[in-house]
Amino acid sequence: MRVCVIGTGYVGLVTGVCLSHIGHDVICVDNNEEKVKLMQSGQSPIYEPGLSELMQSSAASGKLTFTSDLAKGVDHGEILFIAVGTPPLPTGESDTRYVEAVARGIGTHLKSDYKVIVNKSTVPIGSGDWVRMIVLDGATEKQKSLVGAGGVSTENANVNFDVVSNPEFLREGSAVFDTFNPDRIVLGGNGEKAIAMMQELYQPIVNRKVAKDKSLPPVPVVVTDLSSAEMIKYAANSFLATKISFINEVANICDRVGADVVQVAKGIGLDSRIGNKFLQAGIGWGGSCFPKDVSALIHTADDYGYEAELLKSAVSVNIRQRSISLEKLQQELKILKGKTVGLLGLTFKPDTDDMRDAPALTLIEQLNRLGARVKAYDPIVSQSGLSHGLTGVIIETDAEMLADGCDALVLVTDWKEFIKLDFGKMANQMNNPVIIDGRNFLDRSTLEQAGFRYLGIGH
Ligand SMILES: NC(=O)c1ccc[n+]([C@@H]2O[C@H](COP(=O)([O-])OP(=O)(O)OC[C@H]3O[C@@H](n4cnc5c(N)ncnc54)[C@H](O)[C@@H]3O)[C@@H](O)[C@H]2O)c1
Ligand SMILES: O=c1ccn([C@@H]2O[C@H](COP(=O)(O)OP(=O)(O)O[C@H]3O[C@H](CO)[C@@H](O)[C@H](O)[C@H]3O)[C@@H](O)[C@H]2O)c(=O)[nH]1
Secondary structure: EEEEEOOOHHHHHHOOOOOOOOOOEEEEOOOOOOHHHHHOOOOOOOOOHHHHHHHHHHOOOEEEEEEHHHHHHHHHHHEEEEOOOOEEEOOOOOOOHHHHHHHHHHHHHHHOOEEEEEOOOOOOHHHHHHHHHHHHHHHHHHHHHHHOOOOOOHOOOOOOEEEEOOOOOOOOHHHHHHHHOOOEEEEEEOOOOHHHHHHHHHHHHOOOOOOOOOOOOOOEEEEEEEHHHHHHHHHHHHHHHOOOOOHHHHHHHHHHHHOOHHHHHHHHHOOOOOOOOOOOOOOOOOOOOOHHHHHHHHHHHHHOOOHHHHHHHHHHHHHHOOHHHHHHHHHHHHOOOEEEEEOOOOOOOOOOOOOOOOHHHHHHHHHHHHHEEEEEEEHHHHHOOOOOOOOOEOOOOEEEEOOOOEEEEEOOOOOOHHHHHHHHHHEEEEEEEOEEEEEOOHHHHHHOOOOOOOOOOOO
C-alpha cells in the first residue's frame, strides 16, 4: 500500500521504516530540512538498535523515501500517518499545535481521492473528531483561496477521507522489535473502509510474518471507537507508570523494615494476576511519554470535574523517588558541598539517546544546588559527543575517568555494559568508594568484593 508518515521522530521514523520493510511504499515527511537531508543520506537521526540497518535496506529497495514536501507525501499516500510530537504544556495538558498544523496542511493538499488519516501521535481524547474538523477547515480555506484568487477552481473541497486512531505502544530502545512483535494493534474509528485498509496494512505483522516467534497466534487487533482507542493509550501508560510508582513505594518501605524489594517483586510478580514486568524499583520513571501522558490524563479528568487521585499519587510518588538517591548520598557523605559525584548513565533508560525528562536531569540540578561537582559517563551521550544541552555536569569519556576523584557514584541508567566494568580499578580511583545503585542493577557482592559500599533502592 502507499503510505505517508508525517513526523520522523521515534514513532514516525520507526513506523515508516518498518512499514516499508513489510513491503509498503512509504514516504516520510518532516518539516525539519536538516533531518530530512540526514535521512536522505541514509543516516538515522536517532539511536535505536537495528533501525539504521533496516532503514538503509528499505531505502535501497526504493520502498522508503524522505521529503520535506507535505504535498508530495499527501499525494502519494492512501494512508497518511500523523506522527508529530505532542509535548506537555506547563499546565500538564498536551500541546496539540503540531498535530493541528499537519492536519490543516493535509486538508490543503487533499484532492478527491479517498484517504485514511491516522492519528499515531498520542492525542487527547476527542482528537479524532477534532482532526477531522481541522482537515476539513484546511480543505475549505484552500478552496476559498482558489476562488478568491479569481481563477476558476479546478479543485474542490469535496474531500473524501476517514480518521482512524492507531495509538503506538513501542518502547524506545526496542522500537523495531516492538513494532514487529506487538502485544496488540488498536484501531479506533467508524469508517469501515478505513478500518479494512488499516487491517490490510498491518496484515504481515498480525500474521507474524516478521515476528521473532512465527509460531505465535495472530496479533490481537482491537477495533473500537475513536475515543476508546485514544483512552487505551493513556490508560496503558498511566497503568504502567502507576505500577512502577507502586513498587517504588514498596521499595521505600522495604528500606525501612529491612526487606529486599527485588525479592518482593519476584514474589508478587509470579502471581499471574500481577505479572513480573514493570516491577523494577529505582529512582523513578521518566522519558518522553510516561510523565506527559499521565499528566495529560489527569488534566483531562480535571476538565471533566473529576479528580484523578490515584494518578496524582503515582506522579507525587515519582517526584519523591527522583530525590531518593540524593537522600542516600546525604546519608553517606553528609555534606555534599565540594564533593564530587559521578553518574553512571544519563539517558532515561538504556539503548536510547533520549534525555527527555530523564531522572539524571533532576539529580544533576539537585546536586548542583547543594554545591556538589557532578561528572557523568553514558555509553551513548559520552561517545556521540552529544551534550544534549546539558549544563552543570562534566561528561567523561569512560567509566574509569568518571570514577577518578569521585566521593560517590550513582547508577542512573541500567546500561548492560555497566555490569562488566572493572569496579576494582574504579574503587581505587575514588576518594570514597560508595555506589548508589539507582536501578538495583548491579550485583551487591561483586561490588562489595571490589571494595565498594553498595546501597540499592529498597534492596
Ligand atoms: N517516543 C516514543 O517512544 C513514543 C511511543 C509511543 C507514542 N509516542 C507518541 O508519538 C508522538 C511522536 O513522538 P516522538 O517521540 O516520535 O516525537 P518527536 O518529538 O521525537 O518527533 C516529532 C517529529 O515531528 C516533526 N514535525 C513537527 N511538526 C511537523 C510538521 N508540521 N510537519 C512535518 N513534521 C513535523 C519534527 O521535526 C520531529 O522530527 C507523540 O505524540 C508521542 O507521545 C511516542
Ligand atoms: O520496571 C520498570 C520499568 C521501567 N521503569 C522506568 O520507566 C520509564 C519508561 O520505561 P519504558 O516504558 O521502558 O520506556 P518508554 O520508551 O518510555 O515506553 C513507554 O512509553 C511509550 C510512549 O508512550 C509507550 O509506547 C510504551 O509502551 C511505554 O512502555 C523509564 O524511565 C524506565 O527506567 C522503571 O523504573 N521500572
